[in-house]
Amino acid sequence: MVSAQNALALLRDGNRRFAADVRSHDALASRERRIELAAGQAPFAAILGCSDSRVPVEIVFDQGLGDLFVIRVAGNIVAPSQIGSVEFAAEQFGTRLVVVLGHSQCGAIEATLEQLQRPKENQSRNLRAIVDLVRPSVEGLLATDLRHDPNALLHRAVRANISASVNHLRRGSEIIEQLIREDGLLVVGAEYCLETGVVDFFDGVG
Numbered sequence: 001m002v003s004a005q006n007a008l009a010l011l012r013d014g015n016r017r018f019a020a021d022v023r024s025h026d027a028l029a030s031r032e033r034r035i036e037l038a039a040g041q042a043p044f045a046a047i048l049g050c051s052d053s054r055v056p057v058e059i060v061f062d063q064g065l066g067d068l069f070v071i072r073v074a075g076n077i078v079a080p081s082q083i084g085s086v087e088f089a090a091e092q093f094g095t096r097l098v099v100v101l102g103h104s105q106c107g108a109i110e111a112t113l114e115q116l117q118r119p120k121e122n123q124s125r126n127l128r129a130i131v132d133l134v135r136p137s138v139e140g141l142l143a144t145d146l147r148h149d150p151n152a153l154l155h156r157a158v159r160a161n162i163s164a165s166v167n168h169l170r171r172g173s174e175i176i177e178q179l180i181r182e183d184g185l186l187v188v189g190a191e192y193c194l195e196t197g198v199v200d201f202f203d204g205v206g
């Protein structure tokens with residue numbers, strides 16, 4: 001089992017390689033590795049990321065087959081199926097690091113801010129389910145001076161949503177709470193920058 005701190009170091013090293021354009025993921029997806037993994041997996045980290053096509057999790061952390069347990073959903077929101085997925089990884093595979101990975105210019109956060117400022121009547125019910133989960137962490141920002149600065153507002157809203165997902169996961173279930181208390185499970189938040197390729201671990205890293 002890889003400890004949370006060691007897992008964090010592996011992700012940081014991998015992202016450094018990716019941002020410096022020195023990638024090894026071709027080798028990490030080899031035929032040999034695939035065959036070896038058919039017998040079982042032990043992913044060292046679980047990542048809750050956004051579905052955005054510009055943030056493929058294995059690539060930005062320069063990891064290969066079998067390394068990461070990845071959950072992707074627009075806006076990296078937390079609903080019961082995401083909590084269940086994290087429980088599954090932690091219990092079945094001994095994964096001890098959980099990362100909520102948001103990113104700059106996130107369309108789900110933009111859509112939520114847009115909906116709060118200029119509500120649309122005919123929004124799809126399913127899309128609204130995502131917006132409703134993002135809303136509580138960002139609507140308070142619209143009452144501050146940030147509402148006059150769209151870029152700063154979006155940046156703060158992205159981070160607020162990441163932190164809200166981190167908190168939600170930490171208190172998401174009895175199983176997760178117990179793993180945090182007794183078994184070294186760590187839940188942290190990070191933001192990926194589309195322009196630089198750098199992941200900033202800003203929440204829960206100590």
Ligand SMILES: [Zn+2]
Nearest residue numbers: 050052106107
């Ligand atoms: Zn996004």
